[in-house]
Amino acid sequence: MHLDGHRSSLVSFRRFAFDTTFVLFFLGLEFGRTLGSVSFDAVLMFATISMVAVLPYYLPSDAERPAFSKWLMGRSLITILATGLGSVLSQAYGTLLPESFRFMPLSLLIVAAMASCFVQFYGLMRLRLAK
Numbered sequence: 001m002h003l004d005g006h007r008s009s010l011v012s013f014r015r016f017a018f019d020t021t022f023v024l025f026f027l028g029l030e031f032g033r034t035l036g037s038v039s040f041d042a043v044l045m046f047a048t049i050s051m052v053a054v055l056p057y058y059l060p061s062d063a064e065r066p067a068f069s070k071w072l073m074g075r076s077l078i079t080i081l082a083t084g085l086g087s088v089l090s091q092a093y094g095t096l097l098p099e100s101f102r103f104m105p106l107s108l109l110i111v112a113a114m115a116s117c118f119v120q121f122y123g124l125m126r127l128r129l130a131k
Contacts, residue, residue, distance in 0.1 A: 019116040020056040021078060026109035027052055028079045032086020033105060053079055059120060 031045045053075040057068060065071070086105060093102045 019112075019119045020052065020059075021075075022112040023109065023116050024049070024052050024075060024078055025082045026105055026112050028082025029086040029089070029105035030109055032083035032088075033090040033102070035083065035087050036090065049079055059123075061123070 027045070027049050031042070031049055034042055034045065054072065057065065057071050089097070089105070090102075093099055
């Protein structure tokens with residue numbers, strides 16, 4: 001029984017971290033794509049990346065959480081890699097990749113954010129038995 005409870009908490013934590021990681025990755029891609037121009041839009045996107053990197057740690061979850069420093073280090077690494085990949089991809093549009101691929105990171109970001117919202121709302125609204 002204990003092992004089964006431990007397994008469900010690990011699955012719960014992985015689901016908790018997994019969906020927001022996709023949102024963070026695609027947001028990093030979009031941020032890297034627009035990194036060449038400094039604008040108010042870039043400032044807002046940086047603030048959004050910062051919030052998406054930190055705030056999911058505080059979402060309610062039944063699982064045991066890792067240390068905050070490890071959490072933030074992993075999320076920062078994902079963000080840095082995605083931003084670098086986004087800046088490389090921005091130079092490849094029109095030459096190596098078709099121009100229409102320019103909007104793919106934002107489209108995937110929207111889909112990932114919607115899926116993440118559904119998963120998080122389900123986690124908040126599902127019925128829990130009283131102990």
